Amino acid sequence: QDKVRIGFTTDMSSLYSDVDGKNGAMAIQMAIDDFGGKVLGKPVELLTADHQNKADIAASKAREWFDTQGIDVMIGGTNSGTALATAKVAEEKKKLYIVNGAGSSALTNAACSPYTVHYAYDTVALAKGTGGAVVKQGGKDWFFLTADYAFGHALETDTGNVVKAAGGTVKGAVRAPLNTSDFSSFLLQAQNSGAKILGLANAGGDTIASIKAASEFGINKSMKLAGLLMFITDIHSLGLKDTQGMYLTDSWYWDKDDASRAFAKKFFAKAKSMPTSIHAANYSAATTYLKAVAAAKTTDSDKVMAQLKSMEISDFFGKGRIRPDGRYVHDMYLLEVKKPSESKSPWDYMKVAATLKGEEVFTTKAESKCALWK
Amino acid sequence: MHDKTSDTILETRQLTKSFKGFTAVNDVNLRVQRGSIHALIGPNGAGKTTCFNLLTKFLEPTQGQILFNGQDITREQPAQIARRGIIRSFQISAVFPHLSVLENVRVGLQRKLGTAYHFWKSERSLNQLNEQAHHLLTEVGLQDFARETTVNLPYGRKRALEIATTLAMEPELMLLDEPTQGMGHEDVDRVTQLIKKVAAGRTILMVEHNMGVVSNIAHTITVLQRGAVLAEGSYAEVSGNPAVMEAYMGTTDGQLQGAH
Amino acid sequence: MATPALEIRNLQAWYGESHVLHGVDMVVQPGEVVTLLGRNGAGRTSTLRAILGLTGSRKGSIQSNGQELIHLPTHRIARHGIGYCPEERGIFASLSCEENLLLPPALKGSGKGMSVDDIYEMFPNLAERRHSQGTRLSGGEQQMLAVARILRTGAHLLLLDEISEGLAPVIVQALARMIKTLKSKGYTIVMVEQNFRFAAPLADRFYVMEHGRMVEQFDASQLNEKMPVLHELLGV
Amino acid sequence: MNKTSKNILYGLLLLVLLAVPFIGIYPVLVMKLLCFALFASAFNLLLGYTGLLSFGHAAFLGGSAYVTGHALKVWGVPTEVGLLLGTLAGAVLGWLVGSLAIRRQGIYFTMITLALAQMLFFFCLQMPFTGGEDGLQAVPRGQLLGFINLGNDLTMYYVTLLITAAAFLLIMRIVHSPFGQILKAIKENEPRAISLGYDTQRFKLMVFVLSAALSGLAGSLKTLAMGFATLTDVHWTMSGSVVLMTLVGGLGTLSGPLVGAAVVIALENKLGEFGHLVASTTGIEWFNGLGESVTMVIGFIFVVCVLAFRRGIMGEVIALVERWRGKQA
Amino acid sequence: MSALLSQLLLGLVNGSFYAILSLGLAVIFGLLNVINFAHGALFMLGAVLTWMGMNYLELNYWVMIVLAPLAVGLVGIIIERLFLRWIYKLDHLYGLLLTLGLTLMLEGVLRSAYGVSGLPYSAPISGATNLGFMIMPNYRGFVVLASLVVCLLTWYVIEKTKLGAYLRAGTENPRLVEAFGINVPLMVTLTYGFGVALAGFAGVLAAPVMQISPLMGQNLIIIVFAVVVIGGMGSILGTILTGLGLGIVEGLTKVFYPEASSTVVFVIMAIVLLIRPAGLFGKEK
Numbered sequence A: 001q002d003k004v005r006i007g008f009t010t011d012m013s014s015l016y017s018d019v020d021g022k023n024g025a026m027a028i029q030m031a032i033d034d035f036g037g038k039v040l041g042k043p044v045e046l047l048t049a050d051h052q053n054k055a056d057i058a059a060s061k062a063r064e065w066f067d068t069q070g071i072d073v074m075i076g077g078t079n080s081g082t083a084l085a086t087a088k089v090a091e092e093k094k095k096l097y098i099v100n101g102a103g104s105s106a107l108t109n110a111a112c113s114p115y116t117v118h119y120a121y122d123t124v125a126l127a128k129g130t131g132g133a134v135v136k137q138g139g140k141d142w143f144f145l146t147a148d149y150a151f152g153h154a155l156e157t158d159t160g161n162v163v164k165a166a167g168g169t170v171k172g173a174v175r176a177p178l179n180t181s182d183f184s185s186f187l188l189q190a191q192n193s194g195a196k197i198l199g200l201a202n203a204g205g206d207t208i209a210s211i212k213a214a215s216e217f218g219i220n221k222s223m224k225l226a227g228l229l230m231f232i233t234d235i236h237s238l239g240l241k242d243t244q245g246m247y248l249t250d251s252w253y254w255d256k257d258d259a260s261r262a263f264a265k266k267f268f269a270k271a272k273s274m275p276t277s278i279h280a281a282n283y284s285a286a287t288t289y290l291k292a293v294a295a296a297k298t299t300d301s302d303k304v305m306a307q308l309k310s311m312e313i314s315d316f317f318g319k320g321r322i323r324p325d326g327r328y329v330h331d332m333y334l335l336e337v338k339k340p341s342e343s344k345s346p347w348d349y350m351k352v353a354a355t356l357k358g359e360e361v362f363t364t365k366a367e368s369k370c371a372l373w374k
Numbered sequence B: 001m002h003d004k005t006s007d008t009i010l011e012t013r014q015l016t017k018s019f020k021g022f023t024a025v026n027d028v029n030l031r032v033q034r035g036s037i038h039a040l041i042g043p044n045g046a047g048k049t050t051c052f053n054l055l056t057k058f059l060e061p062t063q064g065q066i067l068f069n070g071q072d073i074t075r076e077q078p079a080q081i082a083r084r085g086i087i088r089s090f091q092i093s094a095v096f097p098h099l100s101v102l103e104n105v106r107v108g109l110q111r112k113l114g115t116a117y118h119f120w121k122s123e124r125s126l127n128q129l130n131e132q133a134h135h136l137l138t139e140v141g142l143q144d145f146a147r148e149t150t151v152n153l154p155y156g157r158k159r160a161l162e163i164a165t166t167l168a169m170e171p172e173l174m175l176l177d178e179p180t181q182g183m184g185h186e187d188v189d190r191v192t193q194l195i196k197k198v199a200a201g202r203t204i205l206m207v208e209h210n211m212g213v214v215s216n217i218a219h220t221i222t223v224l225q226r227g228a229v230l231a232e233g234s235y236a237e238v239s240g241n242p243a244v245m246e247a248y249m250g251t252t253d254g255q256l257q258g259a260h
Numbered sequence C: 001m002a003t004p005a006l007e008i009r010n011l012q013a014w015y016g017e018s019h020v021l022h023g024v025d026m027v028v029q030p031g032e033v034v035t036l037l038g039r040n041g042a043g044r045t046s047t048l049r050a051i052l053g054l055t056g057s058r059k060g061s062i063q064s065n066g067q068e069l070i071h072l073p074t075h076r077i078a079r080h081g082i083g084y085c086p087e088e089r090g091i092f093a094s095l096s097c098e099e100n101l102l103l104p105p106a107l108k109g110s111g112k113g114m115s116v117d118d119i120y121e122m123f124p125n126l127a128e129r130r131h132s133q134g135t136r137l138s139g140g141e142q143q144m145l146a147v148a149r150i151l152r153t154g155a156h157l158l159l160l161d162e163i164s165e166g167l168a169p170v171i172v173q174a175l176a177r178m179i180k181t182l183k184s185k186g187y188t189i190v191m192v193e194q195n196f197r198f199a200a201p202l203a204d205r206f207y208v209m210e211h212g213r214m215v216e217q218f219d220a221s222q223l224n225e226k227m228p229v230l231h232e233l234l235g236v
Numbered sequence D: 001m002n003k004t005s006k007n008i009l010y011g012l013l014l015l016v017l018l019a020v021p022f023i024g025i026y027p028v029l030v031m032k033l034l035c036f037a038l039f040a041s042a043f044n045l046l047l048g049y050t051g052l053l054s055f056g057h058a059a060f061l062g063g064s065a066y067v068t069g070h071a072l073k074v075w076g077v078p079t080e081v082g083l084l085l086g087t088l089a090g091a092v093l094g095w096l097v098g099s100l101a102i103r104r105q106g107i108y109f110t111m112i113t114l115a116l117a118q119m120l121f122f123f124c125l126q127m128p129f130t131g132g133e134d135g136l137q138a139v140p141r142g143q144l145l146g147f148i149n150l151g152n153d154l155t156m157y158y159v160t161l162l163i164t165a166a167a168f169l170l171i172m173r174i175v176h177s178p179f180g181q182i183l184k185a186i187k188e189n190e191p192r193a194i195s196l197g198y199d200t201q202r203f204k205l206m207v208f209v210l211s212a213a214l215s216g217l218a219g220s221l222k223t224l225a226m227g228f229a230t231l232t233d234v235h236w237t238m239s240g241s242v243v244l245m246t247l248v249g250g251l252g253t254l255s256g257p258l259v260g261a262a263v264v265i266a267l268e269n270k271l272g273e274f275g276h277l278v279a280s281t282t283g284i285e286w287f288n289g290l291g292e293s294v295t296m297v298i299g300f301i302f303v304v305c306v307l308a309f310r311r312g313i314m315g316e317v318i319a320l321v322e323r324w325r326g327k328q329a
Numbered sequence E: 001m002s003a004l005l006s007q008l009l010l011g012l013v014n015g016s017f018y019a020i021l022s023l024g025l026a027v028i029f030g031l032l033n034v035i036n037f038a039h040g041a042l043f044m045l046g047a048v049l050t051w052m053g054m055n056y057l058e059l060n061y062w063v064m065i066v067l068a069p070l071a072v073g074l075v076g077i078i079i080e081r082l083f084l085r086w087i088y089k090l091d092h093l094y095g096l097l098l099t100l101g102l103t104l105m106l107e108g109v110l111r112s113a114y115g116v117s118g119l120p121y122s123a124p125i126s127g128a129t130n131l132g133f134m135i136m137p138n139y140r141g142f143v144v145l146a147s148l149v150v151c152l153l154t155w156y157v158i159e160k161t162k163l164g165a166y167l168r169a170g171t172e173n174p175r176l177v178e179a180f181g182i183n184v185p186l187m188v189t190l191t192y193g194f195g196v197a198l199a200g201f202a203g204v205l206a207a208p209v210m211q212i213s214p215l216m217g218q219n220l221i222i223i224v225f226a227v228v229v230i231g232g233m234g235s236i237l238g239t240i241l242t243g244l245g246l247g248i249v250e251g252l253t254k255v256f257y258p259e260a261s262s263t264v265v266f267v268i269m270a271i272v273l274l275i276r277p278a279g280l281f282g283k284e285k
Ligand SMILES: Nc1ncnc2c1ncn2[C@@H]1O[C@H](COP(=O)(O)OP(=O)(O)OP(=O)(O)O)[C@@H](O)[C@H]1O
Pocket: B019, B022, B023, B024, B042, B043, B044, B045, B046, B047, B048, B049, B050, B051, C129, C132, C136, C137, C138, C139, C140, C141, C166
């Protein structure tokens, strides 16, 4: 084969397309270009497709690409459902799969595979980050509004565990389908539970819609909202007025250090919006992969994987190592949304409230059921 | 001679149908003799069609009984009644337009084979019916049209085909609602003759406004008016009845009598 | 001679791809009653429908009182004072008997239409069932309603398709009287009739159609001498 | 077309299908196509030959897909039992939906099938065993009859070909059977069929169940071939697709659904590539985005088919051949 | 108890959408014999146009509540003239398929322009009323009111006026009505325009309540089909009542058995079919 091919499927048209989408593909392309466009003397090519958040499309696209396009590695975009499906295909075809957009912690736990790397964040980290912070501030009675698929379920359980471990209670949960249009009746159910904290175990468009509806029905007055996974683009479309003071956990923030700001600047020039943590992770993951190929002098999946798991990763996105279960352990950040008055410039939305040590926020060896890490 | 009951193929007892307070058929006691051609006439709105609809259970009687060969069939479903041998023709021509003439008749014959639900059998298994079908077509004068697609037949021939298909069901009792309606003179004659011919060995109950046809072939005539029986008898008896003249035939001068 | 109430020249009509009228010519003078005879499928109904533009497509010339109608859409043709009683009656199920009767809009500037009371007097059955749903009427009652309906609008040219069909002899006689009355009031009438004995005493003139063409045309006075021809053509 | 020339054509088609893996066509795609061809043929049995437009056939495809998927993955039943269970599930669902829907006629029938299928969709969305939005993934193919390893794409391909061909023959037989003859009569004039003593409701129900069972077989086979069953299979757009396939190919023709399925599947999978091709040859940038506009293009085809092309591809071909023969004669 | 009342109220809001949509569907089916699958898409168009008007032209909501239905009606008129006109003679199924095709095209176009996620939008009537058991945004109350008024007006025109009689007659035999001198083609065009304008109006009302997205009409339209089957299209008033009623039932289900709330309408449909095949208000045959 005369080329090194990277495949990337993500949601390019639906509720998560702001979070990752076309700009996610662009970030990978940036990484390839910055790497020189070549590895092992062969040109690097990127193939992209919109999986529309459908697991079947993601899986069959991956299968087709592995079978007919000679894809060497898949980078996975948003949506845990699609990611779990793609991971299965990759495992069957013995090809590398690096997950960025999806959050489900199952990817490196119950459903772990020797070919999966979970790179950016996961639901356990979010739960320990945001969930832990809120409970610490006294928010002990929880009710979850959950996106009804792998990611939502994982986030709900993981956060529930954190809350209970810290002495809180979970009063219930309501599951809304992905891309729900009207959250009002779900929110009323939440309100009637009498809980104090409404944990939004959803993401992207769903989070935006539920926060808006909550303020329309005055629910934000009787309950405190905890957005368990929020991205800067979500804050951007909701505005600071409705979000100020919220805590969120993320793997990266553009304003966290100089290297990040540099990347953000370059990204912004092309995309006209600030990168989300997933965009940054896409860039970082692609670069890391190419480095590993260069170091292993082959694109053979097993050898590259061995290389990946043995090397130290350090760039603007983060520092750390890939564990045997495939989890890339790096620091996470607890961010606090600024008041409108604190925001100095466009996209200046958050400040880092705490840095969370990777070893503490990701799944621990004791908690893991992954056979690869025993 | 048969005794009276076995001679009666169809009997209604106090048959009544009301629509929201309007009684369309009122306490009708009808006796149709086996082997006869029985005509039902009467002014418009007298309840003739409604009567037919009751007999074939397209409508549910409000009251009364229907007896066929001495058995009470008042509670049966339309398809059950058809299977008993009471077959009705429709006012509009009822054929399967895109099947061939032969196939039309075969649809009528096929039910007896008992393979109508056999989706695994070849349709060639139906060829055994062809002989019988040709026979029926000959009976109605369509022997030369067997391969023709039915839409292409002229109107009168479609009626003939319809009758052939009906015959395939081996009806004991045929109900014909205005069989000559909308036909030209030639066709009226042809169909009248056909009815007469197929009546052999069967019983026919028909509604007809064409007095020419009625006088020609009907053995017994029942005149309905406002849902009730006004008179009954042979054509001569009925047409001489002053009440019938007034209600149905109109002027006695005979100028328009039997208008068709 | 006055302008004809209806003048048809070389009228051709199609239903989809099937060509049903092959050049019909016909002239009707004001106040005349004309009957169209022919076998089933000869094209009589189609002629009436073509006048109103109800066939698939048509060609030729149709003039009413000197005005060309062929290029007009159906509703504009009707507004020239043409009342149509269709073969299949066309009673509306979702309208009551009376609503059916009142449905066709009265024509502007013509006071000739019959009043509702006159109509009920002529057809007592209808008065009795006036609040019934249209299609709940018996076959014959529907036929009456269909005729009655166009007498109200003030149309002066009536196209009647098989109106005696399925009616009891008494009613047929009443209709015959009605046509005479209408004629005496100056209506122009084109009737399609299967029922020769009904039509014969009423019509001023006869047309005979075959295969989408007029094949014969004669006056009432010629009726007797034409009987053999009719017999051959129609089996009368 | 006469019988022999038809048979020759079908024979040729079969040869091409047998050769697929050796002429560089991606067999997984062809497997998918075969499953949909079977699905469309089963659907056509209803629409084309009985005149019943069901807009809920996704329920049978998808319902069976889940049943087979669950049986193979969770219960670990042998592959052939899984297929059988799926087909059975299709029949049972068909019986349930059918016995409700045939109570109404025409467009109501259509709306009822659509609504009931949507109900199943929501059911599948919520039931834990379907995996909700994530679907059932990584369904094992297992071994057919205990010794044929289906893990190999090539083996799977030929098994799929065998099963679909057999099912297609069955459909042909149904159409040309005493039963099929009555269906034709019902389609032509239902009241008349009733008056001839046929319980038309039962015939309609039976053909509905047959069609559903065969659709179920298609769904089960698809799960097996692709390895997953997801909500896409039960979504109403799937019902729309199968209508489109049948319409494009030609209503009431035996070969139409095969052609239609090929066209629609090719469109869904290859439109993007086709767009890039056109864009690069014509230089019109717009075509590059064609891949994202699959729905739009499909909608457009629907409109064109309905307005100008109602006989469908095979319908037109047959009409053309007939006209040509007419001229010869 | 308060949960019950609040879900009931929310159900009523949904019911209003069902009512307007199924009403438009019934009116169109009546005269054109077409099951207008595009109804959902035109509903969506109403919402999207509102969004566009407010974002690009900076018009306010109250202008759009008039303009958007008119614009959707206009689109409907164009659709009718351009496409539907040619298929009236054909089997029902072609109407359904044609409008399905149009739906996919319309959704496809807007989808490539906006993606499928919600567009941001806020309620034009701000504030909420504390009803004791819940806080009801004022805007939602307005939705219920506005749709009721529109439905009743439509009912009156169709059942009680001469125009309505033309419409009902045209529904059965348009050619004959035309032969009586009534401009049926125009009536058909306007009816379609009006029917979809109703959908557009519902779309405008829905814009602030639901997320505006190119696919927002998809699931709704199928529920509305079920509503139509339950009500039976025979009666206008029946259609309206069924719509409202089912919205409420759905609301109740959310309290008692939330899992079933998305299927309850279909379950009711099945039951109604078993007991009254012609629908609650439908006429036999
Ligand atoms: N479904 C119905 N609802 C209400 N009234 C009805 C219904 N069907 C028939 N009628 C009424 O019952 C009476 C009898 O109708 P029917 O059709 O039996 O008359 P008929 O004798 O067949 O007349 P014709 O010779 O005119 O066809 C009529 O006055 C009619 O209006």
